[in-house]
Amino acid sequence: MSVVAILFPPLVAAALAWIPFRRGWAPGVTVLSCLIVLVLAARMAWRVAAGEPVTDSLDPTWSNWVAVDGLSVLILLLIALVATTAAVYSVGYMAHGNPAPRRLRLYHANYNLFIFSMLAIPLLAEPTLVWIVVELTTLCSALLVSFANTREALEAAWKYVVLSLMGAGIALFGFLVLFAALHAGGGSQYTWAGLVAAAPGMPPLLVQTAFLLILIGLGTKVGLVPMHTWLPDAHSQAPSPVCALLSGIETTSILYVILRLFPIMQAVPGAHAQTWALVLGLISVGTAALLLLQVSDYKRLFAFSTVEHMGIVLTAVGLGASADYGAMQQIVNHSVTKSFCFFAAGATLLAVGTREIAMVRGLVRRAPIAGAALIFGGLAVAGAPPLAVFLSEFAILKAGLAQGRYVATGLLALFIVIAFFGVMVHLNRMVFGAPAQGLPDPPGAAGSRLPFTCTLILILAAVPVLVLGVYVPQPLHELMKHAAAALVR
Amino acid sequence: MSDATTQLIENLNALATGLFLLTAFGIVATRQARGCLHLFIAQSLLLAASAALLGLHFDSGHLYGVALVNVISKPIIVPWLLRRIAPAEIYTRREIDQVLNIPTALIIALALAIGAYFLGVPLANAVGPGYHGPNVPIGIAGLALGAFTLAVRREAMPLLIGLLAMENGAFLAGISIARDLPILVELAIATDGLIIVFIVGVLVRAVEQHVGTTAVGELASLKEVPAKRLAEEAAP
Structure with a gap:
């Protein structure tokens, strides 16, 4: 079966979700399609980990458009995983408040299309087509971000669309310049592999311009500082399962496109791709860490933590060599942890009905599951041992020290520590703090019960966060090694 | 092709791209929403003209394809989609208070265009020998002025036009340096532009319904509020 088969279930499900059938139909179709995608992605990942080629069954004419290697399979697997958990979480979460059936169908159709577009990013090999799916x-x-249709949600969606598309316009020019560079360098195949092959002959000025344009353009969507301003808005106003998708995998799958440029840049003399990555990465981590200290909305808190994590990945890629593996590990751990955090934030929102940190105190007594999940998610995302993110951040810092890059590594460590305190100060107060004097009861705090699928996903999604912190399974280790190898020429 | 014909084609292309730059300035400065749309249509036709002329120059079927796609999608389908989806109000709105007044905005736009020239010329030279015309610097200027439009306008229509104008700018530069882009890609990008119009139209309609304005730039309630002040506000 061809690798493109993975694109069909979400497309079919998007069409099926529109059928006005029973209430459980659209969510059911979505969950089923995501499960199929997960199985297909896991199969591909297994083959890559075992060292077998995944594209053998691919028609040669397709190879100009579609290509799969370790890095793309890793991203595919993460998209499939988070898409599945968020789909199951959505079943209970979106049924809350009894929305009109038409709105529910709209949500699920859009959800599937969103998954489709994300899955296409790592599969496609032609950079301009990748730009289109981005x-x-x-x-x-x-429309998923604006789903609540409140003033705030619409504002967030508007900023998200305008800034992302503005970035995309800049990136489009970057991809056209890259195409020109390929032809000037004597290459003919405009694919990631073709670019890497033709890179030594390409005019450095063109490649560098293209790299910077794409880094700025797509960096807007990844949430790199200073293009991050839309991210906390969109990632906090969307429904929680959508936040899990946006923060957990959308950012990483766009970052993947930027990472694809690094092997090309390595062949170009005088191109400072890694320096750019290091500087932009450190600025992102530092700014996000400081902003984390003064947030007032716990979903924005997790959104800023996403900016921080993207910065860490970029910094690791900037350090290069042995830090590449750490970058891949950080991508994996970010996806599983951040999606869990937004599931926990969603459960909290259902329990207390407000996003304000100042309005929530003593959550663990009022809603034990949400409270426990929130503090667990906070510890995990801030990088407390022995949880997943700790391991990858430690690996990156260790690689940085081994290379003797003391300033960069020191700054990174400092920012990570600041971010840790930023996250924990707020969440600790929310979960364990005594109710402050004079604070009114938050609106809608009738203590609505957490839907079953939400509880289920909170338990299931916590497993990888715990396990990946103490033990990396051999196949995953192999997959991450293959993925890290794709960053080097 | 004789030298005189080539010369004529190059001159006509220079004229088309020059007018393209003027429309980009117009989009920054026009107050009426409808005027912005008309300028954008003119700009797309000029882009198509430049693509057709370059197609003639290089005898390239791809570029005729680009011209055709542009003539069909932007002047015809975009206004039709907007009429179907977006609230009629966005046509009639006139922007009174802009972020910057128009003379200031135009001076900054001029500086951007000059900057684009200094960026574009070495870029076009690096692509190699052959005719590039003024497409690369003017395309970059179009991209920059589109982005600048996004920064200074608040009404939905000029903002949408700013987004699409950025794409036009990228393409104007692209047709001279990336001539053999597969037609499939061109078609996909044109479709993508239409999806942008569709989604933005739906969003503007939702904003108009739920917030009661199409001045989307004035939505600015989401920002960091120090937790302490919030607690004080919440306290009776």
């Missing part, structure tokens, strides 16, 4: 991720998710 645009599609914005367009398919815009």
Whole structure:
């Protein structure tokens, strides 16, 4: 079976979700399609980990458009995993408050299209087509961000669309310049592999311009500082399962496109791709860490933590060599942890009905599951041992020290520590703090019960966060090694 | 092709791209929403003209394809989609208070265009020998002015036009340096532009319904509020 088969279930499910059938139909179709995608992605990942080629069954004419290697399979697997958990979480979460059946169908159709567009990013090999599906991720998710139709949600969706598309316009020019560079360098195949092959002959000025344009353009969507301003808005106003998708995997799958440029840049003399990555990464981590200290909305808190994590990945890629593996590990751990955090934030929102940190105190007594999940998610995302993110951050810092890059590594460590305190100060107060004097009861705090699927996902999604912190399974280790190898020429 | 014909084609292309730059300035400065749309249509036709002329120059079927796609999608389908989806109000709105007044905005736009020239010329030279015309610097200027439009306008229509104008700018530069882009890609990008119009139209309609304005730039309630002040506000 061809690798493109993975694109069909979400497309079919998007069409089926529109059928006005029973209430459980659209969510059911979505969950089923995501499960199929997960199985297909896991199969591909297994083959890559075992060292077998995944593209053998691919028709040669397709190879100009579709290509799969370790890095793309890793991203595919993460998309499939988070898409599945968020789909199951959505079943209970979106049924809360009894929305009109038509709105529910709209949600699920959009959800599937969003998954489709994300899955296409790592599969496609032609950079301009990749650009188009990156645009599609914005367009398919815009209506998910604005789903609540409140003034705030609409504002967030608007900022998200305008800034992402503005970035995309800049990136489009970057991809056209890259195409020109390929032809000037004597290459003819405009694919990631073709670019890497033709890189030594390409005019450095063109490649560098293209790299910077794409880094700025797509960096807007990844949430790199200073292009991050839309991210906390969109990642906090969307429904929680959508936040898990946006923060957990959309950012990483766009970052993947930027990572694809690094092997090309390595062949170009005088190109400072890694320096750019290091500087932009450190600025992102530092700014996010400081902003984390003064947030007032716990979903924005997790959104800023996403900016921080993207910065850490970029910094690791900037350090290069042995830090590449750490970057891959950080991508994996970010996806599983951040999606869990937004599931926990969603459970908290259902329990207390407000997003304000100042309005929530003593959550663990009022809603034990949400409270426990929130503090667990906070510890995990801030990088407390022995949880997943700790391991990858430690690996990156260790690689940085081994290379003797003391300043960069020191700054990174400092920012990570600041971010840790930023996250924990707020969440600790929310979960364990005594109710302050004079604070009114938050609205809608009738103590609505957490839907079953939400509880189920909170338990299931916690497993990888715990396990990956103490033990990396051999196949995953192999997959991450293959993925890290794709960053080097 | 004789030298005189080539010369004529190059001159006509220079004229088309020059007018393209003027429309980009117009989009920054026009107050009426409808005027912005008309300028954008003119700009797309000029882009198509430049693509057709370059197609003639290089005898390239791809570029005729680009011209055709642009003539069909932007002047015809975009206004039709907007009429179907977006609230009629966005046509009639006139922007009174802009972020910057128009003379200031135009001076900054001029500086951007000059900057684009200094960026574009070495870039076009690096692509190699052959005719590039003024497409690369003017395309970059179009991209920059589109982005600048996004920064200074608040009404939905000029903002949408700013987004699409950025794409036009990228393409104007692209047709001279990336001539053999597969037609499939061109078609996909044109479709993508239409999806942008569709989604933005739906969003503007939702904003108009739920917030009661199409001045989307004035939505600015989401920002960091120090937790302490919030607690004080919440306290009776």
